[in-house]
Amino acid sequence: MLSYFYDHNLFLRTCEKSPIGIALLSINGSILKINPSLCKMLGYTESELIHLGISSATHPQDLETDLTLWHQLIRGEVDGYQIEKRYYHKSGSIKWGLLNVTAERNLQGISGNDVCIAQIVDITEQKKKEEEFKKIEELHNLIAEHSQDAIIRLTPDAMVTYVSPAIRNQIGYEPDELIGRYVYDFWHPEDLKCAWLSQDNTDPSDSRIFVNRLRHKNGHYIWHEAHSKKIRNAAGEIQHVISMGRDITERIQSEELIRRSEKLSLVGELAAGIAHEIRNPLTSLRGFMQLYMKEDIDGTKKLRNDVMLSEIDRINEIVSELLVLAKPSNEGSELRDLVQLLNHVTRLFEGQANLYNVQIMTEFDANLPLIQCQSSINQVFINVLKNAIESMPKGGDLIIQAKKLNDNLYIRIKDAGNGIPQEEMDKIGNPFFTTKETGTGLGLMVSMRIIQNHKGTMRIESEVGKGTTVEVILPIVK
Incomplete structure (x- = not known):
């Protein structure tokens, strides 16, 4: 059967020049022919590999899977198979290969001298990058899963595709409940005019810091601060938007308390001056009003006098409240x-x-x-x-x-x-x-x-x- 291939010089020259490893195998698994690319990949000469055998160069953990598929191919149950497997380089290092095996059947059927063609692509560097990427991804997941800030990934039109568990403590939703929802569905209506990813927004910037209100699952709103950034591909198109946000409700409330305190102090200073200036003439007015009421012997002006005295007392009450604002009470606690x-x-x-x-x-x-x-x-x-x-x-x-x-x-x-x-x-x-x-x-x-x-x-x-x-x-x- 091998002579059939030797008669086809074009096939042999292709194998010799191929940048990927190629081996011709008999149905019992012995190596008939190996091209230079496979020898270079594994570090052996052709004669060394033929003597050693592919199984000996295979990582033990991948051998069983490979042999199972090989036997299925030999029995005619499959026409070919493809797996990723590890090989031992002559130096002892491990090389990853993408193995694709097909059978060339002779005219006598599967019981004759069939030949199997194994093509092996060196994917060692690809596997290293995948492993590095996996480690980076695990690190990112670790950060996302334990960060107190909520990390959200959005589509360019603001649909949620990922959200970290921290969102649970912020607005009460489980992360799965938010996937596929539009983030602006949770914004306070008054804040939607600042919606960065809406079609009406013309802001060309790639990063923004937002302070807005988000609706909690219970119905109330929290104050939320988020730093959002657009991620673009090589063509400049927006692939997705990453946002990191935190609950700042307590900070907003504290700031409001400070503003109110400053306002109270300012009003207090103003009130102190006004109250003292008003109280002195007010005391005189009330005294004269009481004398005037005594002169109304027949009581014909009683209703008018009562109204005037009541209004003076109301002014006095307001002045007393102003004095409370002016400074803390000296009363002991x-x-x-x-x-x-x-x-x-x-x-x-x-x-x-x-x-x-x-x-x-x-x-x-x-x-x-x-x-x-x-x-x-x-x-x-x-x-x-x-x-x-x-x-x-x-x-x-x-x-x-x-x-x-x-x-x-x-x-x-x-x-x-x-x-x-x-x-x-x-x-x-x-x-x-x-x-x-x-x-x-x-x-x-x-x-x-x-x-x-x-x-x-x-x-x-x-x-x-x-x-x-x-x-x-x-x-x-x-």
């Missing part, structure tokens, strides 16, 4: 029972609550510690409860909760009132801003200043039609 304090304030509003058909319910943890505070803390809860009851003209449940968490006491007052529109939430606490027809807008600002003086914080959450929750956090002094 003492240990107080928070539950007793809240119960006292609740009893003050029982009449007004009944008038509005509001049911006040308390949920206090047992054995709450005493807190170091001034009596002015009462004013905070009076202001908040008064606002809560007045926000429920149709009645409803007003829930007051108190609990200890770590080194703080958390007091939550939740009403079922009309709620505050989101566009007005940023104005809450500003001087003279109020949602009530008769309010001054100073009550909440004064409350915030009192809580600030106690080194605490006040947070407000509201939704139109569902109500408002005010949370006061006070530190426990050990």
Whole structure:
């Protein structure tokens, strides 16, 4: 059968010149002919390889698979096979080869002198690169899986193709729930004008830093900061976009608290000057007004006089609130029972609550510690409860909760009132801003200043039609 190939000089010359390794094998596996490329790949001469045999040069872990496929070929069950396998170089190093084996059947069928042609492509360098890439990929996966920042891969049109597990802690979704979704589906509607990958956006830059709001699985929004970069191919086309982002909600809230604190300080300085200038003539006005009322013996001007005196008292009340904003109270602090304090304030509003058909319910943890505070803390809860009851003209449940968490006491007052529109939430606490027809807008600002003086914080959450929750956090002094 071999003579059949020797008669075909063109075939032999092709084998000799081929850049890939070629071996002619008999059906018993012995080597009949080997070309120079295979000899060069394995480091042996042709005679050495013929004497050694291909099996001896094969890595032991790949030998069984190769022999199984070889026997299937010899039995005529397959016409050929292809596998990646390892060979031993003469120096002892390992070479990877892509082996492709086919059978040349004679006219007598598979029981005759068939010859098998083995072609072996050296893929050692390719395997090394694959291994290096695998190590890099494992490192990237390790970083992605354990990074506190969420790593997201997007298509050029903003569809999510990969997201790291950190997203779970940020917006509550499992990574698999986001694959195939468009990232802008989770953006706050007001932030979509900054959508970098939208068709309407003409920004040509390849990298951007975004600060926007993302919708949590529970429905609320978090503040998110992300550094995004477009990845392009050699032709300059965008292949995908990589984004690394983190939850900055606490940072935004802290910055807002600082702004409010600075605003309170500025208003306080202004209020101090105004209040003192107003209070002196106001005292004189009230005194003369009381004398004028005594002169009205027949009482014909009583209604007008009462209105004027009431308005003077209202001005005096506003001046008093301005003075609270001006500087912290000099009143000494003492240990107080928070539950007793809240119960006292609740009893003050029982009449007004009944008038509005509001049911006040308390949920206090047992054995709450005493807190170091001034009596002015009462004013905070009076202001908040008064606002809560007045926000429920149709009645409803007003829930007051108190609990200890770590080194703080958390007091939550939740009403079922009309709620505050989101566009007005940023104005809450500003001087003279109020949602009530008769309010001054100073009550909440004064409350915030009192809580600030106690080194605490006040947070407000509201939704139109569902109500408002005010949370006061006070530190426990050990």
